[in-house]
Amino acid sequence: MLKEFEIEPLLKDKTPHQTKAVVAMSGGVDSSVAAALLHNLGYQVIGVTLQLYGTDGNANARKGACCAGQDIYDAKRVAESVGFPHYILNYEEIFKKEVIEDFASTYMRGETPIPCVRCNQTVKFRDLLQVIKNLGADVLVTGHYVRRLEKNGEVKLCRSIDKSKDQSYFLFATTQEQLKLLRFPLGGFYKSDIRKLAKYFSLQISEKPDSQDICFVSESYSKTIAKLAPQSVQKGKIVDVNGKVLGEHSGIVNFTVGQRKGLGIAHNEPLYVIKINTENNEVIVGPINVLMQKKILIKELNWLEQPKEGMEVTVKLRSSHAGSLATIHSTDEKNKACVILNDDYFGISPGQACVAYKDEQVIGGGWICS
Numbered sequence: 343m344l345k346e347f348e349i350e351p352l353l354k355d356k357t358p359h360q361t362k363a364v365v366a367m368s369g370g371v372d373s374s375v376a377a378a379l380l381h382n383l384g385y386q387v388i389g390v391t392l393q394l395y396g397t398d399g400n401a402n403a404r405k406g407a408c409c410a411g412q413d414i415y416d417a418k419r420v421a422e423s424v425g426f427p428h429y430i431l432n433y434e435e436i437f438k439k440e441v442i443e444d445f446a447s448t449y450m451r452g453e454t455p456i457p458c459v460r461c462n463q464t465v466k467f468r469d470l471l472q473v474i475k476n477l478g479a480d481v482l483v484t485g486h487y488v489r490r491l492e493k494n495g496e497v498k499l500c501r502s503i504d505k506s507k508d509q510s511y512f513l514f515a516t517t518q519e520q521l522k523l524l525r526f527p528l529g530g531f532y533k534s535d536i537r538k539l540a541k542y543f544s545l546q547i548s549e550k551p552d553s554q555d556i557c558f559v560s561e562s563y564s565k566t567i568a569k570l571a572p573q574s575v576q577k578g579k580i581v582d583v584n585g586k587v588l589g590e591h592s593g594i595v596n597f598t599v600g601q602r603k604g605l606g607i608a609h610n611e612p613l614y615v616i617k618i619n620t621e622n623n624e625v626i627v628g629p630i631n632v633l634m635q636k637k638i639l640i641k642e643l644n645w646l647e648q649p650k651e652g653m654e655v656t657v658k659l660r661s662s663h664a665g666s667l668a669t670i671h672s673t674d675e676k677n678k679a680c681v682i683l684n685d686d687y688f689g690i691s692p693g694q695a696c697v698a699y700k701d702e703q704v705i706g707g708g709w710i711c712s
Contacts, residue, residue, distance in 0.1 A: 343542055344382060347535065349527045352481050354527075358384035362479040363525070367391045367420070367428070369413025369470055369559055370555040371550055372485030375419040375536050380483065381426050386500045388477060389428035391417040392465065400651060416547050424543065431473065433465055440464040444557055446570035452618035453693025454598050456512070463515040469608040481525045488513055489529035489702075490521060491547025499646055499704040504532040514697040514705050514707040515644045566594045571595075576640040578623035580607055583632060594618050597625050600633060614689070625706055634686040640696045640708030641678045647705050655698040655705060659683060659690055665674050670698060679708060 351360050351432040358380075367389045370578050381387045414430055421428030441461045448455035466484070474482045487502035488510045499521060502508040516524070528536060540548035559566045568575045575593035582588055589607035591597065596604070601615040602702045603626060613627040638659075649655065656665040667684040681696055690710060697707035 343538075344379075347379065347539060348381070349383075349436065349530065349532065352380075352385065352525050352527075354710070359386070361481070362386040362388065362477070363481050364388045364390055364470070364474045364477060364479045365483045366466060366485075368414035368419040368485070368553070369420075369547070370553055371540050371545075371547055372487070372528055374417065374485075374545055374547055375539045375543070376483055377420065377426065377484045378424045378441055378667045379527065379539060381424050382543070386424040386681060387424075387692050388479065389417060390470065390473065391430050391662050392437075392470075393430055397440070400626045402521040404431070404626050408629050416485070416550070420545055420547065421624055422515055423546070431534050433469065436469060437461070437465055439559075440569065445556075446567055446574075449567050449595065450571050450574060450620055451693070452620045454691040455693050457558075458512050459515055459695055462513055465521050467516060467524070471520060472651065474523065482523055483525045483527060485528055486513065487525050487533075488704075490524065491703075500529075501699070501704075507533050510699075510704050511658050511697050513545065514704055516646070517644065518646060521646070525609045541622070555592060564593070567595045567694055568593070576623055580605065580625045580627060582613075583626060583628040588613075588627065593624060594620060594623060599691040627657070633689050635690055636683040636686055638681040638683070638690055638696055639673070639678060639711040640681060641711050643677050643679055643706065643708040645686055645706035647700075647703070648697065649705055652672070653700075653705075655700055657683070657698045657700070657707075658685060658695075659710070660694055667699075667701065678711070 344666055351362055363380055363385045365387055365436060367373045367377055377387055377389050391506055418428050437573060441457050445455045445457045470482055486509045487504055487507040489500040489502060491498045491500055499510060499516060501510050514629050574595035578591055579587050580589040580591050597615050597618055604610060612630055614630055614633055615625060616628045617626040619626060628679050653670050655668055655670060657668045658665050668685055670684050671680040673680050692710050692712060694710050695707055696710050700706040
């Protein structure tokens with residue numbers, strides 16, 4: 343059966359038996375299959391699982407999350423049954439600072455955060471890549487559904503074959519230096535293939551559901567943020583785009599840009615959240631046309647391939663976005679760029695990522711300012 347699931351060699355100048363691969367194991371099906379597949383192909387596999395939260399009792403893992411107590415146990419079980427070493431690393435303090443606190447502070451700036459990108463950018467890649475160096479390993483392997491293509495010394499990050507599972511949007515902040523050491527063996531397969539492999543390897547987690555949403559959010563987003571930032575539940579005003587007071591809100595934590603339902607005010611036309619003014623603790627609402635825009639300013643740029651002025655690309659403005667045609671332009675501000683969409687787009691949210699693609703290849707992107 344394994345002949346149906348051929349992958350590119352992890353290293354071109356070493357055989358599998360000569361290659362030491364650290365596999366980041368979340369306890370889910372994907373990373374477990376990646377580890378088992380490489381082990382069966384003869385690679386020197388070392389499993390590593392990060393303890394990110396929960397041991398202090400302040401975070402209750404939600405069902406369907408990853409990196410929780412049960413997931414660590416599952417990863418350990420897989421390693422033992424397949425037959426490779428496995429280590430658990432406590433990264434709670436780093437995760438709290440880099441991801442959880444950033445999640446709360448982003449909301450308190452009136453933005454909509456994507457903690458999964460921050461986690462990949464810092465904890466999983468930046469810090470784990472240092473771990474593989476300490477272990478004397480050659481590569482870091484993950485179960486992400488993306489493809490890494492290398493040609494003439496250049497490394498490209500591309501969408502997964504399985505578009506329904508593609509995770510390239512969440513990896514836009516990956517650097518060229520990191521890509522040189524990263525490997526994504528599942529990018530050329532469909533999720534159904536991975537389930538088949540899990541059963542073939544007799545992994546106990548073959549039927550385990552996929553992780554959903556944000557791993558450390560055990561309740562609703564608003565309740566989680568309220569615990570992290572109590573000021574987010576202070577009462578304030580709901581105003582229209584002209585500053586007219588329309589009502590009162592019970593905390594900015596309950597609102598996101600583009601929201602229509604649950605505003606708690608009556609009006610003669612549908613109103614949407616246009617902006618969250620955290621300085622004045624105000625929620626600004628307006629008609630749908632105010633939320634339609636073509637021009638986007640992005641910051642903290644990460645280009646895997648430097649775009650030319652006016653380069654035509656397809657951009658994704660949220661993970662579920664199918665993509666919009668656009669052009670990329672430079673600005674006078676350092677580490678910022680302007681993206682001009684061909685057509686108006688509804689509800690562009692500061693704090694989300696704008697990721698640019700050239701066909702299947704990830705060019706790079708940045709965080710939406712406005």
